[in-house]
């Protein structure tokens with residue numbers, strides 16, 4: 001049965017589906033597809049005091065007492081101004097640099113997993129200074145993680161979205177004691193948007209594609225399978241109802257009020273979900289209940305420009321290194337990551 005859409009063009013629910021990892025943090029939201037993103041989207045410049053990203057500096061002010069964090073490889077070669085850590089997150093706990101001449105003085109070296117060559121030839125040199133910690137930085141799903149051999153016992157610290165990483169970086173919702181007044185729900189002009197970053201079935205996304213194809217039979221979608229920024233955070237920030245496919249509902253509810261999203265597991269099949277969405281489209285009161293949580297909780301916009309993807313992680317590594325001087329023996333990252 002196909003359902004015609006004209007009167008459905010009034011809701012924008014975002015289908016955010018992903019299977020990456022056990023934890024609810026790898027949700028990538030595409031902002032390039034403006035047609036499906038309701039107004040208002042806070043722009044980078046509205047949200048953050050601007051820094052001039054066309055004029056990056058690659059080292060922060062050296063200060064003797066601050067530990068040095070050496071960024072060994074720029075992730076995806078996305079360059080940005082290290083002063084952003086201070087400007088955006090008020091993080092200033094380390095001397096962040098990409099100057100390899102400082103290797104022998106660096107308290108920590110941050111290595112981006114995806115950039116490591118299969119023969120390990122682009123890792124920092126040995127022997128490493130005895131006080132130096134190596135940080136393994138990785139933000140893909142385990143299914144999408146190349147198991148480069150020889151890396152098992154090199155890294156003292158892990159930096160990732162996982163809550164059990166040494167340096168765990170997640171987007172969090174914030175509580176407000178006083179009720180929020182300033183959020184205006186954007187106009188609904190779409191029923192559904194589909195956000196997906198990765199279509200390659202070998203990386204473990206086959207299940208969501210199957211579901212999507214099933215759902216598509218019942219609802220005519222606005223389809224956007226483009227590039228990505230991060231998390232469940234995005235749809236919540238802009239004022240939509242995420243429909244999620246991924247780990248169980250309980251896992252999402254650890255970070256997000258259960259009444260803020262729709263989980264596909266709440267329905268026996270795609271047809272039932274489609275029916276519910278269509279019904280919700282007609283029931284404004286029920287739809288509005290998905291936004292009750294906003295009275296006392298705020299979703300904070302994250303950085304959405306392409307080269308900003310890794311800033312938050314690297315800044316938090318900086319903060320961590322500034323605070324933690326303790327010895328850390330290397331652990332088997334794969335044993336942890338794939339467990």
Ligand SMILES: *[C@@H]1O[C@H](CO)[C@@H](O)[C@H](O)[C@H]1NC(C)=O
Nearest residue numbers: 050051052053054055056057
């Ligand atoms: C940013 O830096 C570039 C290069 O130094 C400069 O040409 C440009 O005017 C700067 N833009 C702003 C807004 O300061």
Ligand SMILES: *[C@@H]1O[C@H](CO)[C@@H](O)[C@H](O)[C@H]1NC(C)=O
Nearest residue numbers: 131132133156327328329330
């Ligand atoms: C980091 O791990 C290596 C390998 O276990 C160890 O030799 C080194 O002492 C550790 N470094 C620090 C600073 O904890």
